[in-house]
Amino acid sequence: MKLITYPDVEMMIIDLANVLAGELNNVLFHADRVTLALPGGTTPGPLYDDLCATPLPWDRVRVLPTDERLVAPDHPRSNEGMIRSRLLTGAAAAAQVVGLCPGADGIEGVSNRIGAALPIDILVLGMGADMHIASLFPGAPELEAALGPDAPPVMQVTAPGQPEPRITLTAPVLRGAMSTHILITGADKRAALDRAVELDDPRLAPVCAVLKTATVHWAE
């Protein structure tokens, strides 16, 4: 794990947006398309506000939410909706979002749809103070299966304490990313990160599924 500590959140956002722009361009230098997996939640919005202004061939960028609440894309709690409103604007309006919201073809259909966008090239994750990433929550009955080497690429899971069930990319897909960034702020999440490093067990701290190869970006 590499940990970068920033003097403030604004500096962290500016730096990470630059890093992501560089990584996206590097992939696009030798590939037709690039898959960028992004979290929902409240932290990454300002990152998307910065990133969307980056001049790059956004029409060759596939954006994959790391997870989704089981709500319609136009619902205020939708991660896809948040990503569309904060990232798919300006230069980045031409990017393609591959959503996780199941249609009539259910989770099978989601799995088929995201297949063409895998493996992930560049992964950005948030983390909860309970050490969850995406919607891999400690204590969820489906966690063991979602962490396993034979997990399907995407699963519907329980999210303890959350208002609705979730759809999440599973650990093998997240671990398969070429580059992984974890974006966290505040003392609670910094303490949670230290706890995860100590536990070193994804069944107790799901972030451990990707931590060893991740760059963690943190500001108070």
Ligand SMILES: O=C(O)[C@H](O)[C@@H](O)[C@H](O)[C@H](O)COP(=O)(O)O
């Ligand atoms: O659906 C979601 O909410 C996210 O994908 C989730 O994994 C998020 O990254 C963490 O819960 C941190 O959320 P905050 O950024 O709101 O603290």
